[in-house]
Amino acid sequence: MAISLQGNAVVGQSGGPTSVINQSLVGIIEEARRHHHIEKLLGARHGVRGIIEEVFVPLQHLDSDLLERIAQTPAAALGSTRDKPDRDYCQRILAVFKKHHVRFFFYIGGNDSADTALIVQELAAAEKYDLRVLHIPKTIDNDLRVHDHCPGFGSAARFVAAAVMGDDRDNVSLPGVKIDVMMGRNAGFLTAASILARHHEGDGPHLIYLPEAPLTEEKFLADVQAVYKRLGRCLICASEGVRHPDGQTWTEKLASNLDMDMHKNIQLSGLGTLGDHMGELVKTKLGIKRVRSDTFGYLQRSFPGFTSHVDAQEARLVATQAVKLSAEEKTVEGSIAMRRVSNSPYQIETFLTPLNTVARLTKQMEASHIIGGNDVSPAFADYVRPLVGTLPTIATLDET
Amino acid sequence: MAISLQGNAVVGQSGGPTSVINQSLVGIIEEARRHHHIEKLLGARHGVRGIIEEVFVPLQHLDSDLLERIAQTPAAALGSTRDKPDRDYCQRILAVFKKHHVRFFFYIGGNDSADTALIVQELAAAEKYDLRVLHIPKTIDNDLRVHDHCPGFGSAARFVAAAVMGDDRDNVSLPGVKIDVMMGRNAGFLTAASILARHHEGDGPHLIYLPEAPLTEEKFLADVQAVYKRLGRCLICASEGVRHPDGQTWTEKLASNLDMDMHKNIQLSGLGTLGDHMGELVKTKLGIKRVRSDTFGYLQRSFPGFTSHVDAQEARLVATQAVKLSAEEKTVEGSIAMRRVSNSPYQIETFLTPLNTVARLTKQMEASHIIGGNDVSPAFADYVRPLVGTLPTIATLDET
Numbered sequence: 001m002a003i004s005l006q007g008n009a010v011v012g013q014s015g016g017p018t019s020v021i022n023q024s025l026v027g028i029i030e031e032a033r034r035h036h037h038i039e040k041l042l043g044a045r046h047g048v049r050g051i052i053e054e055v056f057v058p059l060q061h062l063d064s065d066l067l068e069r070i071a072q073t074p075a076a077a078l079g080s081t082r083d084k085p086d087r088d089y090c091q092r093i094l095a096v097f098k099k100h101h102v103r104f105f106f107y108i109g110g111n112d113s114a115d116t117a118l119i120v121q122e123l124a125a126a127e128k129y130d131l132r133v134l135h136i137p138k139t140i141d142n143d144l145r146v147h148d149h150c151p152g153f154g155s156a157a158r159f160v161a162a163a164v165m166g167d168d169r170d171n172v173s174l175p176g177v178k179i180d181v182m183m184g185r186n187a188g189f190l191t192a193a194s195i196l197a198r199h200h201e202g203d204g205p206h207l208i209y210l211p212e213a214p215l216t217e218e219k220f221l222a223d224v225q226a227v228y229k230r231l232g233r234c235l236i237c238a239s240e241g242v243r244h245p246d247g248q249t250w251t252e253k254l255a256s257n258l259d260m261d262m263h264k265n266i267q268l269s270g271l272g273t274l275g276d277h278m279g280e281l282v283k284t285k286l287g288i289k290r291v292r293s294d295t296f297g298y299l300q301r302s303f304p305g306f307t308s309h310v311d312a313q314e315a316r317l318v319a320t321q322a323v324k325l326s327a328e329e330k331t332v333e334g335s336i337a338m339r340r341v342s343n344s345p346y347q348i349e350t351f352l353t354p355l356n357t358v359a360r361l362t363k364q365m366e367a368s369h370i371i372g373g374n375d376v377s378p379a380f381a382d383y384v385r386p387l388v389g390t391l392p393t394i395a396t397l398d399e400t
Numbered sequence: 401m402a403i404s405l406q407g408n409a410v411v412g413q414s415g416g417p418t419s420v421i422n423q424s425l426v427g428i429i430e431e432a433r434r435h436h437h438i439e440k441l442l443g444a445r446h447g448v449r450g451i452i453e454e455v456f457v458p459l460q461h462l463d464s465d466l467l468e469r470i471a472q473t474p475a476a477a478l479g480s481t482r483d484k485p486d487r488d489y490c491q492r493i494l495a496v497f498k499k500h501h502v503r504f505f506f507y508i509g510g511n512d513s514a515d516t517a518l519i520v521q522e523l524a525a526a527e528k529y530d531l532r533v534l535h536i537p538k539t540i541d542n543d544l545r546v547h548d549h550c551p552g553f554g555s556a557a558r559f560v561a562a563a564v565m566g567d568d569r570d571n572v573s574l575p576g577v578k579i580d581v582m583m584g585r586n587a588g589f590l591t592a593a594s595i596l597a598r599h600h601e602g603d604g605p606h607l608i609y610l611p612e613a614p615l616t617e618e619k620f621l622a623d624v625q626a627v628y629k630r631l632g633r634c635l636i637c638a639s640e641g642v643r644h645p646d647g648q649t650w651t652e653k654l655a656s657n658l659d660m661d662m663h664k665n666i667q668l669s670g671l672g673t674l675g676d677h678m679g680e681l682v683k684t685k686l687g688i689k690r691v692r693s694d695t696f697g698y699l700q701r702s703f704p705g706f707t708s709h710v711d712a713q714e715a716r717l718v719a720t721q722a723v724k725l726s727a728e729e730k731t732v733e734g735s736i737a738m739r740r741v742s743n744s745p746y747q748i749e750t751f752l753t754p755l756n757t758v759a760r761l762t763k764q765m766e767a768s769h770i771i772g773g774n775d776v777s778p779a780f781a782d783y784v785r786p787l788v789g790t791l792p793t794i795a796t797l798d799e800t
Contacts, residue, residue: 059797062797072793073569167699174416174482298578302566304793306792391705392706393704394469394472395469395470396470
């Protein structure tokens, strides 16, 4: 294969970290060693912020044992950033790249990172500066277009499914209404993954609320009452992005009500608010005594030692592919996506999709995967099941 | 060994479940099969509630494969209860025991369950009804007196330590102030176990707040400011039972302030309140922008597939010992406790302690294990380390 371009490379990590984002980093480091087109591989501290501030760490000489341990460590080993660069910011990035003879840019992140990558690549093209820009997907929200699913999602989904399995047993032990709130402001994939906790008739989650399915307080209460009447308990999984029919999230509306009611005493910006509010509704409107709520929070993306093996492998694979493609003459830019070739047995292949098919835009749950505004379909369960790997053992005295 | 007593046995589970409480249940079932003094082994559904309502399930004929799967399942397989029986309630329990020829009562629970066991045993003794009452310890709070530590604690501590390890990496990736709130209203053991997340200089948790160490808002803010100034970030682990110097918990005070301020609009009974409030203090008083909080909630006691192997083994061991002791002529009542024979290598032995040494009373962290009101000692880390088993791998680019 002809090497058309040679120079230094920069790798960065961006946005909310995941528990396998370092698998991608290590995939890039390991693969870069196998190629000659990358001279120096520089890690940018805290993503684009580290680029414009020229805070780089050399990555090529780390030993493999340490790299494997880093790969198993959640959260961005290079540091991450919430900066969303505009054209001026990207111009500065490009200037730094030129200064450091950077010809390859590997950016691990979500749709915002793909957007940054796209702008940088367009600026480079306009200036006829040879730069290959590869986006390596990562998001627990699973909301990238074109991509069948995103590295980071499987492990977060595994955490959610396992947590709900255990919590459901807890709710059987001491029956009541339990509300669990999951991350995913605009996309319900992670909350929907809780369906994998259901194994037998009567198992929770009994109600699943997603940002994609508008929810009134009336419907919520009627749903809970119906389940409680039938089972004497109810386990609810709700996305933090649950919305009223007018599009406003429950959290936003609650915050504005609180601001009005409470003047400035206490601002309730915490994510605990939604679960507490839903619980309070159930207590006061339905008169149910034992009501509890948990917000799974950052543990969903950072809990160590519980990753999905499939997810870990795929996070490394897409990164490895990015480095391989960067060596090819025809590659200029793109995001490394996965396509599901077969679901049973589960098999994927990777392909390069242009950055503008992924940048900025997001994906939501398919309408056909949402049932009755409070549940998800068996087809969605089939979609998500291979991504989480084997779930923990759960059994009851009633089994035979 | 002479068998002095023969008859039926009842086993029950009580209080907040743990992820290894079924190890104890299975330990009793398996061991009961090896003895002849127990004729029928009956499981009481939902603890004492199932006894007085005579809702029993036969347990002797479950197959070993199912039992092993149940042992790995968190939360009480028989169901649990929050009932705290008085003498009248216990009189009803005794009446049911007599009716069903129950001569052995195995009660898996905390100090309240030990109290129930004690009352039932005293009533039986007063009526000269031969009944052997054995308490099998279980509590994530680790607050039983006499016991070196309690089954259930090690797995909850393992969850907390791992969660904080991952969360600390997340906080390094995107620096700010992060507050994690742990269970343990009166005893700080579980919160203190977060110290195991610290491996290198600069690792969190940077501040650990326990119910045993009174905390003013002023001290809290001064502590956070000092850490933030030094490291540019701060990870805080706080017990839900953090108290003001007057003994009132922060949560109680907050709830009463809110009630006053908000009339009856929204009651904030959720556990998210403390973390949100601490976060809001940091934002408004210290002007730090990135502030987040998580309340670990029920996951601490119910997360499956992540138990401490040591804890699982010990939960089964104490139950097995209870059945063995119930066969001995001299046994009348007691709680099966562990004594630490050696810490390195870790080794324990079990012994029987009278129910009145464990009933009702609770234990708190030793004062010598609390440092400066915001940290715990290396000696406490040594105490808790063997209980959690091997923690997940964590590594950083800065390691060599």
